[in-house]
Amino acid sequence: MDKIFKELLAVNEVRGVLLIASNGKVRYPKSGHLGSLLPGSVDWPAMLGFLAGIHEAEFLCEHLRIYVRKAEDDWLLVLMGPKASPAMVRLNCDILLPLLKERNGTKGLLRLFKR
Amino acid sequence: MSKLVLIVDDDPVVLNSLKQGLQRYRETFSAVTADGGKKGLKQLRVKPVSLVVTDLKMPDMDGFDLLGRVMESYPDIPVIIMTGYDTPEMKRLAKQGGAVGYIAKPFLVEELARKIITVLRKESEGGTLHGVSSGIFLQLIEMEERTCTIRLKETRRGQKGALFFKDGELLDARFGNLHGVEAAYEIFSWDEVSISIQNGCPGNNRKIEEDLQAVLLEAMRRKDELSGESPMSASEEAGTDAEAEPDFSGEEAARWGAEPDLRNRIEFELGGRAGLQEIYGDEKWDGYVAAFDELARALGAGKLKVAFVDKEEQHCKVLLPHVPTTVIEVTPRCSRDRLIEILGRRSSRT
Numbered sequence: 205m206d207k208i209f210k211e212l213l214a215v216n217e218v219r220g221v222l223l224i225a226s227n228g229k230v231r232y233p234k235s236g237h238l239g240s241l242l243p244g245s246v247d248w249p250a251m252l253g254f255l256a257g258i259h260e261a262e263f264l265c266e267h268l269r270i271y272v273r274k275a276e277d278d279w280l281l282v283l284m285g286p287k288a289s290p291a292m293v294r295l296n297c298d299i300l301l302p303l304l305k306e307r308n309g310t311k312g313l314l315r316l317f318k319r
Numbered sequence: 320m321s322k323l324v325l326i327v328d329d330d331p332v333v334l335n336s337l338k339q340g341l342q343r344y345r346e347t348f349s350a351v352t353a354d355g356g357k358k359g360l361k362q363l364r365v366k367p368v369s370l371v372v373t374d375l376k377m378p379d380m381d382g383f384d385l386l387g388r389v390m391e392s393y394p395d396i397p398v399i400i401m402t403g404y405d406t407p408e409m410k411r412l413a414k415q416g417g418a419v420g421y422i423a424k425p426f427l428v429e430e431l432a433r434k435i436i437t438v439l440r441k442e443s444e445g446g447t448l449h450g451v452s453s454g455i456f457l458q459l460i461e462m463e464e465r466t467c468t469i470r471l472k473e474t475r476r477g478q479k480g481a482l483f484f485k486d487g488e489l490l491d492a493r494f495g496n497l498h499g500v501e502a503a504y505e506i507f508s509w510d511e512v513s514i515s516i517q518n519g520c521p522g523n524n525r526k527i528e529e530d531l532q533a534v535l536l537e538a539m540r541r542k543d544e545l546s547g548e549s550p551m552s553a554s555e556e557a558g559t560d561a562e563a564e565p566d567f568s569g570e571e572a573a574r575w576g577a578e579p580d581l582r583n584r585i586e587f588e589l590g591g592r593a594g595l596q597e598i599y600g601d602e603k604w605d606g607y608v609a610a611f612d613e614l615a616r617a618l619g620a621g622k623l624k625v626a627f628v629d630k631e632e633q634h635c636k637v638l639l640p641h642v643p644t645t646v647i648e649v650t651p652r653c654s655r656d657r658l659i660e661i662l663g664r665r666s667s668r669t
Contacts, residue, residue, distance in 0.1 A: 246617045254610040259631040262655075263611055264663045266621025270614070283618060290656050295440060299433050302343030 205232050208303050212296040217288030219268065222281040223304075224248055231278060255279060262290065273297050275304050322348045322369035322439055327359035327385060328401075329377040337372075340428030347436055356380025356388075363393055364496060367479055370438055372431065375402040375409070383416055390417040394521040395468050395481035395493060397438050401431070417521055456514060457507075461487040461531050466520050474511040482506065483520045489534065491526040499526040500534060507538030581647070581665075588661050594653030596634050597646075604636075604644035612640060625662045627655060637662060 209221050209232065223232035228248030255261070261272040271282040271293050280301075282293050324341070328334050334352045341350040351366060353359035357379050362368065371389055375382035386398050397420075400413040405423035413421050420434045460467065464487035472479050480494035480502060492503035527534065585593050612623035626638040629651065637658060639645035649658065 246614060251610060251614055254607050257630050258628055260629045261611075262627040262659060263615055263620070263623055264625040264627075264659050265615040265623050268615075268618070268620035270618065270620055281618075283620065290659075291440070295436060298344070298347055298436055299429065302432075303429070305343070 208300050212282065212293070212300060215288065215292050215296055217285035218293060219283040219285055221283075223275070224252065224279045224281065226252065226277045226279075228252060252279065260294075271297070273301070275301050278304070280304075323366055324348045324350050324370045324372060324435055324439075325353060325359060325362055325366070325368045326350050326372045327353045327356060327377070327382075328374040329355050329379075330374070333374070337428065337431070341432060341435075344432050344436070348439060356382070356385040359385055360388055363389070363396070368393075368396055370397050370399065370435060372399045372401060372435065375400060375404065375413075383412065386413070386416045386418055390521060392496075392498070393493065394483060394491070395470060395517075399431075399434055399438065401426070457482070457489075457531060457535070460484050461489075463487065466518070468517045468520055470515045470517070471506055471509065472513045473509040474513065478509070480506040480509075485520045485523065488525075489527050489531050490520065491524065500529060503527060503534050504538045504541055507535055508542040581645075584665070585647075585658065585661065589654050589657060593658065594650035596648040596650065598648075599646055600641070600643040601646045602643035604638055604646055605642060608638050608640045608644050611638075625659050627659055 205223070212218060212221055221232065222230060225231050228251075230248070255272065255274075258272070259274050263270040263272070267286070269284045269286065269288065269290065271284065271290060273280045273282075273294075280297060282297070284290065284293060326334060326337050326341075328337070331354060334354060338350050338352055341348075348369070351362060351368070353362050356373070356377055359371065359373065360380075363371070371385075373382045373385050377385075380388075382400055382402070386400065389396055389398050394417075398418045399420035399422065400418045401422045401424060402409060403424040410421050419438055422431055422434055457469070460469070461484075466485050466487075469482045469484065470479065471482070478494070480492065482489060482503065483491040483493075489503065491499060492506055494502040494505045497505060529537075582595060582598055585595055589595075607628075608623065608626060611626050615621065615623045623640055626640075627635065628638065629635045633650075634648040635651055635653070635655075637647040637649060639647070639662065647662075649655075
């Protein structure tokens with residue numbers, strides 16, 4: 205999972221990424237230490253009820269910006285600083301979502317052959 | 320809406336691998352394939368392709384030849400070159416020929432997808448206008464001496480065309496297989512169009528000698544001949560539009576923050592890119608806004624100022640935390656980042 209999120213996390217001013225399963229379980233990051241992210245203090249099952257039916261959302265807040273994206277059965281949340289490029293974050297999410305979908309499936313024809 | 324990307328390569332294994340691999344990105348674009356340059360050109364004639372990805376070494380028509388033909392006949396369609404013969408010279412030639420991207424084999428499908436998505440997104444960076452008359456807008460391009468490529472989609476029938484401006488002068492136009500002034504006459508006869516602007520104009524060949532006003536008037540004359548209606552001059556139209564623009568200096572600016580001014584303010588800042596539909600108060604959203612605010616605070620983001628919600632419906636919603644919640648409905652193609660920024664600024668001031 206770290207590999208999938210590596211490029212997104214490297215985008216300028218991206219402060220953190222959360223992947224929440226449909227049952228409210230935090231799928232990423234797995235470690236208990238999340239710095240300023242405190243997913244434990246969020247009632248995720250209740251929150252996901254409010255996100256139901258939403259394809260993507262963006263919250264501009266006092267200190268940070270939050271990008272929320274439906275990812276199959278999960279929810280991807282990206283926390284950005286005020287100077288982040290939301291377009292770049294969305295672009296990276298477009299790119300990594302198929303990888304997330306495939307994560308538990310077969311790898312498929314990912315590579316091409318040299319001519 | 321998913322855009323169409325044409326992949327051209329004479330190697331069926333590569334074509335199949337790419338087609339399968341790129342299917343994962345079908346929400347953003349769909350891939351069609353051609354196993355040679357000539358077949359690729361045939362596809363371009365019949366399909367609304369937004370981007371071409373081509374191999375270089377192919378037997379019937381090589382990638383450079385195809386690139387040249389695309390630049391000549393479809394200069395609004397960007398081309399990415401892929402090759403197994405990666406040399407600085409090859410890269411230079413591809414760039415010189417007008418390619419917007421270059422990828423060396425072997426590569427991961429994701430790498431190509433990233434390049435494709437980046438180019439397709441860049442296409443829309445200049446912004447989009449919906450449901451406007453093209454005449455007034457194009458005269459602004461001329462006045463501002465812009466160098467840009469303008470893609471237009473006729474609202475009712477969905478026909479597409481492109482106009483190429485260099486320093487405000489109309490160089491060329493394309494509608495299907497029509498080029499030059501005939502394509503421009505057709506495009507200018509459209510009443511309601513969606514317009515997207517891309518900075519830059521591929522090629523320098525001037526195919527339209529007449530100035531913009533003359534082309535616009537002739538297009539109207541031809542249209543009137545067909546419809547039997549009396550023409551309205553382009554200058555008359557422009558005059559009407561100029562009078563309608565709100566003044567946001569002085570007292571008007573001081574009133575900023577009052578709800579009735581919200582629509583005017585957004586339209587003033589974003590113009591046609593606002594994609595603004597309706598503004599209303601709706602208590603049904605109060606619970607959502609409270610939940611989003613709670614989430615934001617729990618994640619250390621602070622108080623919620625603006626929420627943008629896309630439910631893949633006809634319109635997206637922008638929510639402002641008031642009681643009842645202020646709901647601003649916009650089209651999915653609105654200038655979203657700018658709108659959020661403007662509303663965020665407003666929220667800090669009120």
